[in-house]
Amino acid sequence: MIKKRKYKFTSLLFAFGILVVLAIGLFIERNGINYTSKQSSYYLNVSQVKTKSEALSAIPVNNLVIFNSSNETSASAINNFKQLFEDMKVSTAYVDVATETIPDFTSYKSVVVLTPDIEPLGVKAIELMDWVEAGGNVMFAMTIQKDNMSSIIEHKLGVVTSAYEYALVNKVHIKDGFMLGGGKDYKIDEAFESAWGVELDSSAHVHMTTADDNKTPLIWDYQLGSGRVVVDNFGIYVKAMRGFYSASYSLLDDVGVYPVINSAAFTLDDFPSPVPNGDGKYIKHDYHMNISEFYTNVWWPNMISLSEKYGIKYTGVVIENYENDTSGKIKRQSDSSRFTYFGNMLLQMGGEIGYHGYNHQPFSLSNVDYGDAFEYHTWPNTKAIGNSLNELIRFTNSLFPTEEKSVYVPPSNILSVEARDFIVKKYPQIKVIASSYFSKTFEYEQEFAVANDGMIEEPRISSGTIIDDYIKLTMVSELNMHYVSHHFVHPDDPLDVDRGAKLGWDRMFENLSKQMDWLYKAAPNIRNQTESQMGGAIQRFSSITVTKEVTDAAFTFKLGNFVDEAYLMVRINKGEIGKVSGGELEHLTGNLYLLHATNNTVTIQRK
Missing domain, CATH: 3.20.20.370 (Glycoside hydrolase/deacetylase)
Incomplete structure (x- = not known):
């Protein structure tokens, strides 16, 4: 019988193997994990991209903003609102009541009053509310100053009684279902008395209040005849509040829609x-x-x-x-x-x-x-x-x-x-x-x-x-x-x-x-x-535009400069939704949806 030879260096081989494993581990630690690229470019070609102003130039003007350059609050906010409507792709005309004559409202689908002082509008304020009652849409974007003219029209804003005093806005409560992040209270830096003290008609829909015992209404909408009124009453006009105004504007009409980026x-x-x-x-x-x-x-x-x-x-x-x-x-x-x-x-x-x-x-x-x-x-x-x-x-x-x-x-x-x-x-x-x-x-x-x-x-x-x-x-x-x-x-x-x-x-x-x-x-x-x-x-957000057609049967959105896909925020203010063609709707909260458009025409049937 031949005996197997015993090698004295077997233990050395084992130790060497351990050293090799440790060396490999150290190499990985020092050099990181090998990777294979998981990213593919999402950029568009330069020829497919437009700036927001270029895109808007092809859209008919259907929104009128009335501001007052002689009013410090109005003058300081106008540029922020111009950016707001450019981003929402709302083609807008701007008229300064301090130097210009207010045009006929019938040329527009919506009017935004961007001045707290209503009196400079004169009789046009009454004409505006008559136009809304006949089917127009108006948003009062600034806390209204109590004066003779506001007292004349306030009942058409859903206001039953109003005060000359203003309420402190140091914390706001967003009603659940109105905005993403709603159902919660949010503190306001550098708070001041910025909300008009009002009592509203029971038919007014309140979407945001002060987060105190008074619950002063800060955002509400009100059906006036065949038209709609939206009032922003919190008196803060900085860049950090734009989303509150875009949400408010989307309350106008049976459906509100505007492009978004959809990205974290x-x-x-x-x-x-x-x-x-x-x-x-x-x-x-x-x-x-x-x-x-x-x-x-x-x-x-x-x-x-x-x-x-x-x-x-x-x-x-x-x-x-x-x-x-x-x-x-x-x-x-x-x-x-x-x-x-x-x-x-x-x-x-x-x-x-x-x-x-x-x-x-x-x-x-x-x-x-x-x-x-x-x-x-x-x-x-x-x-x-x-x-x-x-x-x-x-x-x-x-x-x-x-x-x-x-x-x-x-x-x-x-x-x-x-x-x-x-x-x-x-x-x-x-x-x-x-x-x-x-x-x-x-x-x-x-x-x-x-x-x-x-x-x-x-x-x-x-x-x-x-x-x-x-x-x-x-x-x-x-x-x-x-x-x-x-x-x-x-x-x-x-x-x-x-x-x-x-x-x-x-x-x-x-x-x-x-x-x-x-x-x-x-x-x-x-x-x-x-x-x-x-x-x-x-790039896609910058280029895209949207025009809407509202009938009893459907909402139809036509997208300009569409390439491959687009995302839009959609608020259904009236009616129920049925079949969607040209894209998909994702429910976000309340009556708010995210539309993923995969075609340049999207139709949402109404039930």
Whole structure:
């Protein structure tokens, strides 16, 4: 019998195998998970896209806005309402009662009174209400001032009695079924006595009140003869309230309809990037980790869990380094392990990579003086800016060579006019600029739009983990105005006391999670998109127009500049709906629906 030989190094082979497994694990950790691209471009061809003003120019004017440039409140609100109706694709004529004669109402389907002082309208105010009674539609968009003329017409607004005093609006209650996010109370920043004290006819339909014992009516509609009256009585006309006015306007007529974007995007600013600078004392206290370990073992797993729970597609915008050199001299990033690790995982989750900066210095030339607002440096010329962008593009292409990268987020939302023009002319691969919906010092303020030069403007409307009352109100408004959510989170939020670091990351993440929970309960089927996909949605939103035909048998919507699909908010104010052709209706809340149009003509049968 031949005996089997016993090898003394068998245990060494076992140990070697363990080392190989560990090495593979370390390689994966350092380089991220391999990914296959899951994204296909949603952009339209340039020839298929129109700006909102170009699209509106082809639509007959059917709405009249009456304002008063000599009234401070009216004058300050007019531009905001012009933007509102442009976004709703309501072709509108504007008449200034301080300098112009009010035209015949019979040329229009709706009239919006954008002045609190009714007396300058004179006898036209009485003619207006007679026109409504005969079948017209009017919206009083500003808190009405009690005077002789308003006293004459107030009963035709559904008002039984009225006072000269105004009620405090420090919290509002949106009736369930009126707006997305309804059935809840929302606080108002810088509240004041802005609501006309009224008692309404029992037949008036009240959609929003003050959230106090008085329940002062803030939005209502009233059937006047064959026409309809809508009154907005909350007296706040800022950009953050547009969705309340779009919802109010949709109460007019048997059906209200306007285009929306239908998109929820979530951006991870400065991600991937080198380890953020900042005071990590709260992280060390709570987690006994350094900053790098915290991001790998706590922050990023939390963000993954949020994505998995709600289907969020993150857009990460890259910062190559945090140096302050703006001379145009380039120092390449030597350590790419963090970038590939986090970036590949983000891509595997269905996200995308965009551009933020070679460093975190905003693109402003030497003609900009930041003063005490920022410690940023300016750039000497566009050549230096170009050098930094070229390096950022080279760096991200070396890390993620198969991915289309088309989104640029300006550091701190700061972007000079000169730098923006330079980017548009020299970098056609950048199709989207994502900055801010609300202007602060030096910030580049945007609307959801396609600019005249073709750049897609894609503002964020909320950010961070301190979800204050203003952010909550804005998110409600934008769900109803554009059916959109666009939120930014910075990885270094837990390092910055001004952004919540003292609360601790657990509390910060809890705040963020609660707001995302609110969002997806209010709009459970909103499309989760990357920023480039939102860009394509904005192109379609910018181009589309809608004209409606209302008969006893059906509502018919004809869509101009239709390419492949469009989304529209539809409010059925009268009657029941039957068969839909040319698209699909999704019930949102109350009598509010989302229409997904798949044809340039959509018909909704009436029961």
